[in-house]
Amino acid sequence: MNDLLRRYGKGLTWTFIGLTFFWLIILVVLPDFKLLESSFRPYLPVKEIGGPKDVYTFNNYLQIFGNEVDFNFFGLHFPLAARVKVFVLTIFYSGVVTLITFILAYPLSFYLAKVVSPKSLPTLFLLLFVPLWVSEVLRSFAWYIILTLKGPLNVFLMTIGVISEEIRWIDGYSPVVVTLVYAYVLFMLFPLYNAMQSLDSNQIEAADDLGAPWWRTHWRVILPHCKPGIASGAVMVFMLSAGSLLVPAIINSTTGNWFTQTIQGIMLEGQDWNAGAAFAFMLLLFCTIAVSVAMRVFRVSLSDIAK
Amino acid sequence: MQFNRKFLGHLYMVLFLVYLLVPLAVMSGAAFNASKLPTVIPWKGFTDQWFIALYNDNRIWIAVRNTIVVALAVVVIAVPVGTAGAILVNSISGRVRAILYGMMVAPILVPGVVIGISTLLFWHQFSVGSGLHLSVLGQVSYIASFVMLLVLARLQSFDQGLEEAALDLGASHGQVMRRILLPHLYPALGAGAAISFFQSIENFNVTLFTRGGADTLTVYVFSKVRSGITPTINALALLLILVTLVLAVIYEVNRRRKARIEAAREAEGRRAEDAELVAS
Numbered sequence: 065m066n067d068l069l070r071r072y073g074k075g076l077t078w079t080f081i082g083l084t085f086f087w088l089i090i091l092v093v094l095p096d097f098k099l100l101e102s103s104f105r106p107y108l109p110v111k112e113i114g115g116p117k118d119v120y121t122f123n124n125y126l127q128i129f130g131n132e133v134d135f136n137f138f139g140l141h142f143p144l145a146a147r148v149k150v151f152v153l154t155i156f157y158s159g160v161v162t163l164i165t166f167i168l169a170y171p172l173s174f175y176l177a178k179v180v181s182p183k184s185l186p187t188l189f190l191l192l193f194v195p196l197w198v199s200e201v202l203r204s205f206a207w208y209i210i211l212t213l214k215g216p217l218n219v220f221l222m223t224i225g226v227i228s229e230e231i232r233w234i235d236g237y238s239p240v241v242v243t244l245v246y247a248y249v250l251f252m253l254f255p256l257y258n259a260m261q262s263l264d265s266n267q268i269e270a271a272d273d274l275g276a277p278w279w280r281t282h283w284r285v286i287l288p289h290c291k292p293g294i295a296s297g298a299v300m301v302f303m304l305s306a307g308s309l310l311v312p313a314i315i316n317s318t319t320g321n322w323f324t325q326t327i328q329g330i331m332l333e334g335q336d337w338n339a340g341a342a343f344a345f346m347l348l349l350f351c352t353i354a355v356s357v358a359m360r361v362f363r364v365s366l367s368d369i370a371k
Numbered sequence: 372m373q374f375n376r377k378f379l380g381h382l383y384m385v386l387f388l389v390y391l392l393v394p395l396a397v398m399s400g401a402a403f404n405a406s407k408l409p410t411v412i413p414w415k416g417f418t419d420q421w422f423i424a425l426y427n428d429n430r431i432w433i434a435v436r437n438t439i440v441v442a443l444a445v446v447v448i449a450v451p452v453g454t455a456g457a458i459l460v461n462s463i464s465g466r467v468r469a470i471l472y473g474m475m476v477a478p479i480l481v482p483g484v485v486i487g488i489s490t491l492l493f494w495h496q497f498s499v500g501s502g503l504h505l506s507v508l509g510q511v512s513y514i515a516s517f518v519m520l521l522v523l524a525r526l527q528s529f530d531q532g533l534e535e536a537a538l539d540l541g542a543s544h545g546q547v548m549r550r551i552l553l554p555h556l557y558p559a560l561g562a563g564a565a566i567s568f569f570q571s572i573e574n575f576n577v578t579l580f581t582r583g584g585a586d587t588l589t590v591y592v593f594s595k596v597r598s599g600i601t602p603t604i605n606a607l608a609l610l611l612i613l614v615t616l617v618l619a620v621i622y623e624v625n626r627r628r629k630a631r632i633e634a635a636r637e638a639e640g641r642r643a644e645d646a647e648l649v650a651s
Binding site (some may be wrong): 179 | 383387392395398411451453459473474476481489515579592612622
């Protein structure tokens with residue numbers, strides 16, 4: 065602090081502090097407090113706001129219960145509230161998306177970091193970046209076109225004779241998962257590549273020379289070294305997937321609802337902002353817990369993830 | 372064995388690129404299909420009608436303008452805010468730094484839906500209605516984090532001795548900032564501005580909840596896909612992809628030219644060295 069004053073003088077130091085205050089307090093902290101506060105308020109007509117009925121209650125949070133439906137979890141049937149079910153499935157399938165992106169990205173990042181000649185790297189990265197620069201809304205739309213009932217995928221599969229009649233791809237959660245994987249796989253690739261690139265190739269060679277089969281080299285040498293990259297990629301992909309509204313809404317599988325769509329329905333169609341706040345806060349709380357758990361499990365800090 | 376593994380690697384790379392690019396090709400192809408639905412099969416003949424329809428669609432151009440205005444506003448606010456945050460974090464240490472840093476990074480991980488709703492509710496209590504100005508504020512809250520990370524990384528390579536020297540030689544604080552610190556940060560500020568701009572154009576979640584009645588491009592495309600889709604969207608998609616490709620090609624050509632010049636210079640240096648050796 066004194067250091068700052070000495071270097072930049074009073075005016076500039078206070079400008080820095082003022083701008084940071086504006087960002088962190090006005091744009092981040094206070095709105096989140098307001099979100100929390102609103103989430104306990106009842107949904108009232110305008111003239112009753114501030115009246116005797118305007119008291120704090122848990123009702124908004126309790127709205128997640130009720131309307132029980134059958135929940136089939138790998139053959140296990142039990143009744144569960146519809147919105148809880150959507151919440152649980154959103155988290156579960158976000159995990160599935162994270163796992164698939166990791167499986168897809170791991171071999172590629174190894175290839176980019178250790179196999180391919182460094183000369184062609186910039187060109188390859190450019191080719192990988194182009195789809196990333198294309199808007200997410202368009203990339204989801206592309207998959208919507210591919211997966212529709214009369215779409216290219218069905219026609220292609222029928223032409224080569226793999227299937228005899230059209231398959232309804234846009235059903236349940238699988239089209240959402242497919243599109244999310246496509247949209248976010250590069251967010252797994254780049255941190256993984258960064259981590260893998262910093263591994264000394266001699267270590268791999270040493271493992272080879274000492275007679276380790278290739279899979280053990282990966283398991284014992286490369287994977288442990290990549291842990292921060294895995295953590296960073298996994299947290300990014302998981303958060304993006306769980307928080308995605310665009311992808312599930314465009315794919316619009318009626319039997320594959322995402323929790324963000326529930327929030328959107330309450331906010332924009334139901335116009336119940338306070339209940340929307342409660343649901344948004346639940347999502348925020350869950351995300352915070354998920355990130356902290358991931359940081360514990362992988363033993364990484366926030367600055368590792370931010371890289 | 373070695374050959375095999377290398378071959379598998381190349382094959383996987385090619386397949387991965389095909390996987391990334393085919394959906395975009397399918398979408399672009401549909402822009403030329405005379406079919407009323409956006410698809411490539413069945414092919415009903417080549418047409419340019421969707422491009423004409425796109426050109427005549429006023430709402431889309433308003434949305435494009437809104438998007439650019441919002442993105443520029445985000446750049447103008449997020450870059451100074453993120454830079455100030457980075458300088459502040461860089462000059463303190465200990466527990467306060469960890470907390471401050473955590474607060475600055477966390478918005479990246481907060482779901483856009485949460486940012487959108489909390490921004491809307493917060494400003495609503497001061498009777499600030501929804502609209503694109505709120506979208507700007509909501510977007511800045513997490514885009515400034517990217518700027519902060521870029522500037523902070525750049526500050527690591529900054530020699531603070533330069534500032535000391537300037538101060539000792541009688542420079543004012545403003546001069547130190549303007550002539551020494553900022554020039555060092557220019558690359559990071561440029562990258563920060565570019566990232567802010569593109570992040571803002573991409574944004575959907577925050578904008579959807581705060582926009583009021585106004586459209587941005589992503590929101591407009593989204594509402595189009597949800598209501599009546601015509602291949603106009605595909606025509607727009609193709610144009611956007613082409614813009615991206617042109618930018619990418621320019622970047623690549625530029626990079627190769629630089630690499631060539633660099634290589635030529637190195638070769639010349641080696642020749643000169645050899646000549647010297649021979650002469651001695």
